[in-house]
């Protein structure tokens with residue numbers, strides 16, 4: 429497709445989506461309440477955003493950014509939305525908040541205390557990516573609108589009450605149990621947000637949900653059933669630690685590109701533990717190489733009560749502090765790279781090697797077969813990380829060096845290994861076992877997943893529990909009372 433057609437295609441798609449959302453406006457829907465309108469995260473991973481309308485109150489659950497397209501798509505009449513409930517601080521769940529305020533929303537955004545601490549960092553970061561399209565005042569409104577509610581505490585607002593429960597996906601991440609008071613009865617809806625997988629050593633386990641009429645559930649890995657060697661989170665990382673230890677012992681350095689929020693902290697914790705266990709050589713230096721990651725690690729330290737028993741016991745009151753760890757801004761760690769004569773691990777941003785310090789570290793390491801690149805997260809198609817995992821013989825690396833944009837074709841000799849053990853998402857088995865404990869479910873809406881993943885999960889839910897599981901379309905409005 430040439431450029432002109434591409435542009436036309438994008439404009440046409442946005443117009444169709446926007447008009448779809450506007451058509452679904454509540455003034456056309458009669459009185460079929462309560463209802464959920466799927467304003468994002470429908471048949472796709474990005475942009476989680478669900479409008480719940482009870483007839484008396486309208487509120488959003490999440491207001492996340494899409495991958496690249498459509499961040500300006502906002503539910504119609506945002507001034508009529510009373511509040512937002514935020515499951516967690518990943519930008520695909522909170523990234524459209526400034527746009528929502530810019531469009532006229534003036535309510536509060538309720539979330540857990542760690543989420544309220546992390547969201548400002550994520551919004552600032554996304555603002556610089558979005559080239560300041562949203563006015564500063566709307567960013568400030570979004571930050572001022574955050575109000576934290578502790579896990580397990582019930583909050584009532586008109587006909588709604590809600591409670592955050594632990595989702596084990598990220599520091600502060602919650603699933604939300606919502607009760608809607610009706611004339612005779614109470615309807616319960618549960619929004620899963622993103623659910624954890626039993627891999628994340630720093631976080632307490634996923635809590636059970638006991639009762640719900642409707643479940644809006646993520647399906648990112650709904651089609652994937654993983655085999656794990658152990659039920660103990662730290663044990664699941666032994667293979668990773670052994671690979672890192674072996675590379676370092678053989679004189680190589682290790683590069684671990686990792687997202688700054690959550691993944692970096694999980695990697696640090698696993699490495700610290702396995703250094704103490706002797707699997708990774710003592711004397712290893714671990715560089716955490718991103719100013720944003722350093723800020724977020726600070727927030728993990730501020731909330732020891734929100735971390736796992738394992739984390740509190742291992743770090744004995746001094747969370748994520750270890751003699752091996754050096755927290756640096758990106759330039760200083762790239763500067764020391766190759767000049768230190770101790771086994772070194774570089775945890776760099778970004779996670780897919782496209783930006784920030786990751787490509788610069790790669791340029792210092794790619795030509796030595798003793799060095800090891802550990803991939804610990806999902807790699808988008810076409811990204812440098814994905815090309816390296818797929819073993820392409822020559823790859824183009826774009827990076828900044830001494831203030832200049834550079835690009836070089838390289839033939840990587842570095843060893844590349846991929847590890848699933850850091851996944852922050854529940855696989856099919858974990859999703860099904862969480863759902864199994866919920867009594868009274870009439871219908872499940874599968875969101876936050878590619879359609880092929882969601883379809884496999886829908887069939888499993890129907891076969892195992894006899895519950896109707898549907899995959900909503902973007903912009904679709906579903907009345908719950910009919911079900």
Ligand SMILES: [Zn+2]
Pocket residue numbers: 516518597598622
């Ligand atoms: Zn998430």
